[in-house]
Amino acid sequence: MRIAVIGVGLIGGSVALAAKERLGATLTGFDSSPAALSAALRIGALDSGADSIAAAVADAEAAFVAVPVGALPDVVGAALEAAADDCVVTDVGSTKRAVVAACADQRFVGGHPLAGAETAGVEHARGDLFDGATWYLTPTANTSGMLYERLHRMLHGLGAHPAAIDAETHDTILATVSHLPHVLANVLVSEAANMLAAEGERLPATGPSFRDATRVAGASSTIWTDIYLSNRDPLAAEIDAVIERLSVVQAALRAGDAETIAAWNDAAAADRRRLLEAQLAGGPVFELRASVPNRPGVIAELALELGRAGVNITDMALYPAADLSEGVVALWIAGAEPARRAQALVAKLGFPVARA
Amino acid sequence: MRIAVIGVGLIGGSVALAAKERLGATLTGFDSSPAALSAALRIGALDSGADSIAAAVADAEAAFVAVPVGALPDVVGAALEAAADDCVVTDVGSTKRAVVAACADQRFVGGHPLAGAETAGVEHARGDLFDGATWYLTPTANTSGMLYERLHRMLHGLGAHPAAIDAETHDTILATVSHLPHVLANVLVSEAANMLAAEGERLPATGPSFRDATRVAGASSTIWTDIYLSNRDPLAAEIDAVIERLSVVQAALRAGDAETIAAWNDAAAADRRRLLEAQLAGGPVFELRASVPNRPGVIAELALELGRAGVNITDMALYPAADLSEGVVALWIAGAEPARRAQALVAKLGFPVARA
Numbered sequence A, B: 001m002r003i004a005v006i007g008v009g010l011i012g013g014s015v016a017l018a019a020k021e022r023l024g025a026t027l028t029g030f031d032s033s034p035a036a037l038s039a040a041l042r043i044g045a046l047d048s049g050a051d052s053i054a055a056a057v058a059d060a061e062a063a064f065v066a067v068p069v070g071a072l073p074d075v076v077g078a079a080l081e082a083a084a085d086d087c088v089v090t091d092v093g094s095t096k097r098a099v100v101a102a103c104a105d106q107r108f109v110g111g112h113p114l115a116g117a118e119t120a121g122v123e124h125a126r127g128d129l130f131d132g133a134t135w136y137l138t139p140t141a142n143t144s145g146m147l148y149e150r151l152h153r154m155l156h157g158l159g160a161h162p163a164a165i166d167a168e169t170h171d172t173i174l175a176t177v178s179h180l181p182h183v184l185a186n187v188l189v190s191e192a193a194n195m196l197a198a199e200g201e202r203l204p205a206t207g208p209s210f211r212d213a214t215r216v217a218g219a220s221s222t223i224w225t226d227i228y229l230s231n232r233d234p235l236a237a238e239i240d241a242v243i244e245r246l247s248v249v250q251a252a253l254r255a256g257d258a259e260t261i262a263a264w265n266d267a268a269a270a271d272r273r274r275l276l277e278a279q280l281a282g283g284p285v286f287e288l289r290a291s292v293p294n295r296p297g298v299i300a301e302l303a304l305e306l307g308r309a310g311v312n313i314t315d316m317a318l319y320p321a322a323d324l325s326e327g328v329v330a331l332w333i334a335g336a337e338p339a340r341r342a343q344a345l346v347a348k349l350g351f352p353v354a355r356a
Helices: A010-023 A034-042 A053-057 A069-082 A097-102 A145-157 A167-198 A208-213 A221-230 A232-254 A258-280 A298-308 A336-348 B010-023 B034-042 B053-057 B069-082 B097-102 B145-157 B167-198 B208-213 B221-230 B232-254 B258-280 B298-308 B336-348
Strands: A002-006 A026-030 A062-065 A088-091 A108-113 A134-138 A161-164 A285-293 A313-320 A326-334 A353-355 B002-006 B026-030 B062-065 B088-091 B108-113 B134-138 B161-164 B285-293 B313-320 B326-334 B353-355
Touching: A002 A010, A002 A053, A002 A069, A010 A026, A010 A034, A010 A145, A026 A034, A026 A053, A053 A069, A062 A069, A062 A145, A069 A088, A069 A097, A069 A221, A088 A145, A097 A108, A097 A167, A108 A145, A108 A167, A134 A145, A134 A167, A145 A161, A145 A298, A145 A313, A145 A326, A161 A298, A161 A313, A167 A208, A167 A221, A167 A232, A167 B167, A167 B208, A167 B232, A167 B258, A208 B167, A208 B208, A221 A232, A221 B258, A232 A258, A232 B167, A232 B232, A258 B167, A258 B221, A285 A298, A285 A336, A298 A313, A298 A326, A298 A336, A326 A336, A336 A353, B002 B010, B002 B053, B002 B069, B010 B026, B010 B034, B010 B145, B026 B034, B026 B053, B053 B069, B062 B069, B062 B145, B069 B088, B069 B097, B069 B221, B088 B145, B097 B108, B097 B167, B108 B145, B108 B167, B134 B145, B134 B167, B145 B161, B145 B298, B145 B313, B145 B326, B161 B298, B161 B313, B167 B208, B167 B221, B167 B232, B221 B232, B232 B258, B285 B298, B285 B336, B298 B313, B298 B326, B298 B336, B326 B336, B336 B353
Parallel strands: A002 A026, A002 A062, A062 A088, A088 A108, A134 A161, B002 B026, B002 B062, B062 B088, B088 B108, B134 B161
Antiparallel strands: A108 A134, A285 A326, A285 A353, A313 A326, B108 B134, B285 B326, B285 B353, B313 B326
């Protein structure tokens, strides 16, 4: 398999390493920084460097665009222009609405791996970066089912758990579970640095809770300015919600209201448990087989419907009929109850479906 | 050495295990919960269980009080009442003003180890919990130098780095670096749970930034309600500061002001670097020897003065003269520059001091 990576930083480099190591793929890369490209070649993430986006994606069966969010519409557009008809083009950006709206091509599937590290740059790239990580995919009604399935299997091969979601929902959720934590981490380090400076430049040790809460503070501005701005409306709304919640706690503190503080803290404990349990859901894997017409959007519809219902597709495979008029899609679902729900949902979409 | 532990939860149990394993001490414990006491005996943290605070501290050379912050003044008071004249009594509470004000006894030194775990209860106690952890001590002008030194050496023996600080400064700093992160973690999990419920009970995977930011969310209400309330004024003030900072970012987001967002993020990165560098300060250890009069408060004065200047005392030892009228205190300081500063500060306090 030939894979192109456009933008070889931490994520692009890790995609390349994982694809080489685990899929046995041949990797071609491009980066607007010659130094980054050389570094990617030096660490063995790429088999060859290209001198343009077009040269990188020529002959590729899949192209991963891993550039800052603000540059995505242009760079994905350039990749689509040069890519073959059966090349799936995806990106790894942290917000999805803008790029999905700009790139309405059946070969494009927006993507976003929930993985990263404290350190940017290809020299920190790792082939195991995506092990067990959720990798959001944002197919649309335009998306080719064949290409979506290829990408899904590829990501599964990289060690990730692909999960379909629509771009709008993705950005709303990520505002809360990723962009907001980054904002709070920034606020917390700056507040601590400021307070400690006020205490006479004395910077004492901080505890584990502070280190955990601020691990992502001050992440690369090159990457994060774009992310914050591309998702500014949901993020600004989340900041309002946080200010509201902080004001409630603050009022209880000022009133010395132990009962309210304890109830508030217990509610947070319960919320955390719910979130953790949702993460840990799983169990034995069941296989479903559904017959679907071979037209763009079908696989996306199916994946989105299951995604909306909280059903995680562990793996999928598409078996087209000889005349390509229809196909069978196999879905592997973890847990008996989710598998049952998935079967009902697929049936409701009008596709014949059975437990394999 | 005979050590008493009053309150055998995660921290009390870990003190006991570490003291047995590393100091070869004999441990007696008391807990108002018989189940906790049995569990502490079962895991081998205690040599014997006592049926009262008084029985536990009788004959002890050191007593650690590890009960919720709200109960500290009473329990420390009871321990001091029963303890021998040369028994050092300390606590491990997360706020220090209230207990230090309530217990003005020369045998009492307030303490607070910056260590913990996601899990409460003695069954999670570990002898290595304090390895490398800062352990704040809040001596006052009343504090016995002999007993302070004993405690300092003991904590060093448990693997911790003791650091002197006055109770007021401790609580102000901890409001920012510990209690505020806990509040933000609570707010974040509840906001995420709420938002995800609004998205149709679909609870997708969250990324590493969310998990890190919310690790401490919903910590035990039994412990934390007391902590929040005992430090409510500094904490409420910190919440004001956070709301102010959030409002600034929010305005820049709404204005689409990339320059301000990038500058704000860069400032957070610089603040984080400063904080990390302060943590990592260190180097080779230098020994200073100072001659000090043998009266209460001298060691505390010295430790607080160095603490205020950001000098960390890696270890200390006190060698009293035969007539106990004066003594030599040895201080080990990491780093040539801090050692130089420490020497100047000790000299300025009027004590003869030399590099050993």
